[in-house]
Amino acid sequence: MSHVVIVGAGPAGASLGYLLSRRGIEVTLLERRRDFAREFRGEVLLPGGITALEQMGLKTQLAALPSYAPQTLEIFLNGIPLLSESLNTDSGEEALFKAVSQPALLEMLVAESTNSSSFNLIRGASVKELLRHDGRVAGVRIRVDDAEQELQANLVVGADGRNSVVRKQAGLLAGNATLPMDIVWCKLPCPENWRGVRAYAGRGHLLIAYHTWDDTLQLGWVILKGTFGDLRNRGIEQWVEEMANHVSADFAEHLRTHRDAVQKPFLLNVVADCVDRWSTPGALVIGDAAHTMSPVGGQGINIALRDAIVAANHLVPALAVPEPDGNTLTAALAAIEAERMPEIQEIQTLQAQPPKLLLSNAWWGEPVRRIAAMLLSRPAIRQRAAGRVSAFLYGVTEVQLEV
Ligand SMILES: Cc1cc2nc3c(=O)[nH]c(=O)nc-3n(C[C@H](O)[C@H](O)[C@H](O)COP(=O)(O)OP(=O)(O)OC[C@H]3O[C@@H](n4cnc5c(N)ncnc54)[C@H](O)[C@@H]3O)c2cc1C
Structure with missing residues (x-):
């Protein structure tokens, strides 16, 4: 059976580890921290992320986590109220915005994964280097408690966030869109x-x-900045x-x-970037390791969870076989990138627009903000703006767990 090493137990890595191990694939999830109670990180779940967790069969577990669903969104310009919208859905059953403790979410994901005997989490394990064999990535060198060891794998998934070691070691390059x-x-x-x-x-x-x-x-x-x-x-x-x-x-x-x-x-430090290629033979990057998200629109966790679903859809058929084939796996990695790129590109383009307008100190900044505010009061313009908000809420492409 295949062995997958996942580097990083953030939302992307922990959820992919859960999905693969549930399908019987041997997973070793490596997390450099001993616990998830870390500094403030993204905690916003939008319908796209909530649905992703529900598709994973974790609706009840999600409902049990410490969370708060704010009920209204109010926007002020120069201290004066501009817009007030309800955040309740028409049915009132689903939340449009949920603030969830990220440490609790991650602990829940790894606890659920331990129900599978093929899942292994090593806390305090920091990946230092990728191992190569015959031109493919074939494992990782890790440091745990001052001792180094090597782990062999059919696939290494870098879900190690914005400063990804896997991204660097695999030679995956990213263009950086500077946000102000x-x-x-x-x-x-x-x-x-x-x-x-x-x-x-x-x-x-x-x-x-x-x-x-x-x-x-x-x-x-x-x-x-x-x-x-x-x-x-x-x-x-x-x-x-x-x-x-x-x-x-x-x-x-x-x-x-x-x-x-x-x-x-x-x-x-706000960064937004995206690698040109998400994989090299034997290694894949997902989540912030593939595309560090700007915090505009609270997208990071939601996109990371959606990456994990698409990755699982393609990886399970390629890996849940007695003798995984290198070419089939390489094709699966390319398919993950092809399916996820349109959403990432569109969301990152949308994310780049508001800061430029809102933060500009140029002479035209204030008049343009006032005009934008005035336009927002017109129903047709608000409808167009709602289309953009909808991409943030629900995502751009269809993401459905199939395995
Ligand atoms: C301060 C802060 C505030 C944020 N606020 C928001 C927000 O309001 N809304 C929003 O949507 N997003 C926000 N984000 C972004 C959001 O948290 C991320 O987009 C999301 O967590 C990405 O998930 P991920 O699993 O890809 O990566 P991460 O959550 O970054 O997880 C990566 C994991 O890999 C581990 N790791 C790293 N290197 C190694 C290594 N060498 N070996 C082993 N493990 C390793 C890390 O410890 C970490 O647990 C914020 C991020 C930060 C840093």
Whole structure:
């Protein structure tokens, strides 16, 4: 039987490990961390990601995770309300937006995988190098507890995120679309009646605040790239004051009252890229390792889960055989890339547009933002904008688990 080594137990690697091992394929999932309780990472699940988990048979398990489904989306321009939409679906049964604890999600995925005897998770295992045999990737060299060892595999899947070692070692190259922003993430106590998501745009800033899974308020403050050093030097008080100057009066008061309670400020260096090729014989990259997603539209986890489904659809037939054939496997890897690329390209193109408009400090920035706001009040334009939002919510292509 085939042996697949998956590097990285983020949403992409943990879900692919679950899917392959459930079909009897030997999986070794390698995670360099000992636990998943790590710094703040993406925690937004949209219908595309929720459906992906449901297709995996994990609906009940997902419902049991710590989560919060915000009910409204309000958009403000220069502190003034511009738009207010319900986030409840017509049926009221499905959430359009769910904030889910990512550590809990990952622990659930690996716990479910351990029901398969063909699944093995090694925590604290850091991949250092790819091994090669006859021109193919044939395994990995790992370091666990200061000792190195080698693992042989029919396939190595790099699901090791934005700084992927597998991507580098396999020689997979990415073009980098520079985005003009970074994001400061932090948490605050949640105002009592805050049930939704608010986005405050204008004057070179974008601030997003939502009620999250641990009943705190998660803040993402989008700033111009390279300005965090200056912000940090000015200290947290000044920093919160700056945010308060960009929001509505009620929220400004909340920010000022709770400025000493800011938790876990963290800078996310925003990167967006995509490798030219997702595979080389014997190795494949998926998730952020293949295409690091900008945080615009909360796409990262959703896309990673959808990658895992498409990868499983093609890998199971190629690998669930006694003697896997190298050429069949190589064709399966190419098919995964071909199926996923259209969605990634379209989503990344859509993601690149709002920051350019919202953050521009050029003389034309403010007038253009005002015109955009005015246009958004017209039904035909809102319908067109809704089409773009729909790509973020549901994805662009049909993704259906078939194995
Ligand atoms: C601070 C932050 C905030 C974010 N906010 C959002 C957001 O609001 N919305 C959104 O949609 N997305 C967000 N993202 C992105 C989102 O988290 C990712 O797109 C998503 O997690 C990608 O999943 P993945 O499985 O491909 O990679 P990752 O989640 O990055 O998982 C990769 C895993 O590989 C492991 N690993 C790395 N190198 C090695 C190695 N050499 N050996 C073994 N293991 C290794 C890592 O420890 C990690 O567990 C954010 C990311 C960060 C960093």
